[in-house]
Amino acid sequence: MDSDEIRRAVTRMFHEILERNHGADGLLLAGIRTRGVPLAERLAEQIRQAENVTVPVGRLDINLYRDDLSERPRMRIRPTTMPVDVAGRTVVLVDDVLYTGRTVRAAMDAISDLGRPLRIQATALVDRGHRELPIRADFVGKNIPTRQMELVRVRFNETDGIDDVCILERGTA
Amino acid sequence: MVATVANDNELFQGNAVPVPGLRRHVLDLDDFTAEEITATLDNAAAMRAVLERDVKKVPALRGRVIMTLFYEASTRTRISFEEAGKILSADVINMTASASSIEKGESLLNTGLTLQAMGVDVIVIRHPHAGAPHFLARNLKNVAVINAGDGAHAHPTQGLLDLYTARDHLGGLAGHKVVIVGDVLHSRVARSAVWGFAKAGARVILSGPPTLMPDPLTPGGWGTTGNNGVANPLANVSIEPSLDAAIEGADLVMALRLQSERQQRGFFPSLREYIRRWQVNDQRMARANPNALLMHPGPMNEGIEVSSGLAHGERSLIEEQVTNGVAIRMALLYQLAGAVAVEN
Structure with missing residues (x-):
């Protein structure tokens, strides 16, 4: 995906989010660090332009909720910040790639520790399949079938200086 | 692709x-x-x-x-x-x-x-x-x-919490002047804090009775370069026994716990003299930077190494260190x- 395709996908996703939730009332976009955050901010910006309402954007660090601490080296953890209380809100989790579903599970646990939201929905720019948990995204930018050997790399201007999505071969470098 | x-x-x-x-x-x-x-x-x-x-x-x-x-x-x-x-x-x-x-x-x-x-x-x-x-x-x-x-x-975890507290309040560590005062010689807290602050680029001054200061001539310890010519992080650490001189322009003052048994073993003549020359109090803090902060690793001997007013005053980070x-x-x-x- 190039930057135009990403832009069009984000445009469709924000429309779907508003349609499903009958507007922007009570929404909270929770970007999962790192690249869920710029995506959540883009969705919020588009909603602001289209509907003239400001949807709060939170940042979620889910490292403390992962179930695979033992399989990975020590990570840097960053603060989870929510501009508003999650209680009673519709929390839309925003991530760049949906893969095993473990990140979304961890994010749901993290949200639940902050309060009791009205409901939680999940958004991903790319759904690459290979779920290991009974989790699906409510809003998807693009479904990209992959082999497990492959990687999906998403880059955003805000974090990487360029907008693109590529499929890469794992581990031969 | x-x-x-x-x-x-x-x-x-x-x-x-x-x-x-x-x-x-x-x-x-x-x-x-x-x-x-x-x-x-x-x-x-x-x-x-x-x-x-x-x-x-x-x-x-x-x-x-x-x-x-x-x-x-x-x-x-x-x-x-x-x-x-x-x-x-x-x-x-x-x-x-x-x-x-x-x-x-x-x-x-x-x-x-x-x-x-x-x-x-x-x-x-x-x-x-x-x-x-x-x-x-x-x-x-x-x-x-x-x-x-x-x-x-x-006492590395104490050293790290001191660094965290200092960084949080000073906005950074590099270039700041940190005074550690008291029984540096017997203090594991000071030893770890010195490594931490020095590595983070702060300037560290050790102060206290000369009998309770570490020996700068200890092999492998001090100097401008360590072994193999690698820059020694302790190059930014110095000793100034007079607290009144050391505290001049300090951003942070860390008072160490004074164990009274040190007096019985002759490291300093009397508690009263220690208080007069090395207690961190309002008058001495007035010589430091206007926003200078106070830390203490605890447990405190209030009225000996630090005055009660200062320990519980606005400049004190002592309770925050615990958190x-x-x-x-x-x-x-x-x-x-x-x-x-x-x-x-």
Whole structure:
């Protein structure tokens, strides 16, 4: 995906989010660090332009909720910040790639520790399949079938200086 | 479009910047790089945010067993480790030397091997003898060891919480002037703090009775370059026995606990003289920078090394040090408990 395709996908996703939730009332976009955050901010910006309402954007660090601490080296953890209380809100989790579903599970646990939201929905720019948990995204930018050997790399201007999505071969470098 | 990379997919997409240095144990700050110190303080900042929540519990260390093994009395350090472990959902077991087989003469090595056989993942040890944590770390294959104070040698978690507190309030550490006053010679707190502040680029002045100052001529210790011509981080550390001179322009003053038994052993003539020349009080703080801050590792002798008014005043960070201590220990436990499993 190039930057135009990403832009069009984000445009469709924000429309779907508003349609499903009958507007922007009570929404909270929770970007999962790192690249869920710029995506959540883009969705919020588009909603602001289209509907003239400001949807709060939170940042979620889910490292403390992962179930695979033992399989990975020590990570840097960053603060989870929510501009508003999650209680009673519709929390839309925003991530760049949906893969095993473990990140979304961890994010749901993290949200639940902050309060009791009205409901939680999940958004991903790319759904690459290979779920290991009974989790699906409510809003998807693009479904990209992959082999497990492959990687999906998403880059955003805000974090990487360029907008693109590529499929890469794992581990031969 | 196909390219090749070495990264694991989740690492690639996630929030995954590893902490530099695949550390197994925390024994002192002398083997921490400046980058690792910064990464640890950053993680502690995230942990601090967890401490401020209504629900102070995250599942990060579920199923891990942490043992606190204390051969010396302690309140804040032991409880702080226990709280840190419990907030991270680890199981924490406390053992004190006075109520265990150690009373029956069990050696440190056998105690360590026993705990290892029971499946303990992390041992937090305080011991009156310098080097005891290093000894355990050398002899236990499957356990991470954290030094919670060994003799007069090191107290790295205290050093890190001091760095965190200072960085939080000064906005950074490099270039700031830090005065550490008191019994530096016998202080493991000072020894670790000196390493930490010096590595972070602060200017450190040690002050106190000349009999309680470390010897700058100790081999391998001081000077502009260390072994092999590598820049010595201690080059920014100096001694100024007069506190009135040392405190001039200081950004941070750390008062150390004065143990009264030092007087009986002749290190200084009288408490009254110590108070007159080395107590940190309002008059002395007036010589420091206008916003200078006060720290103390506790437990305090109020009215001796620090005046009560100052200790409980606006410039005092003493209670905040305690809170930050929990956050720092959470960060270290998280970083270590992950590493144990990776290496096994």
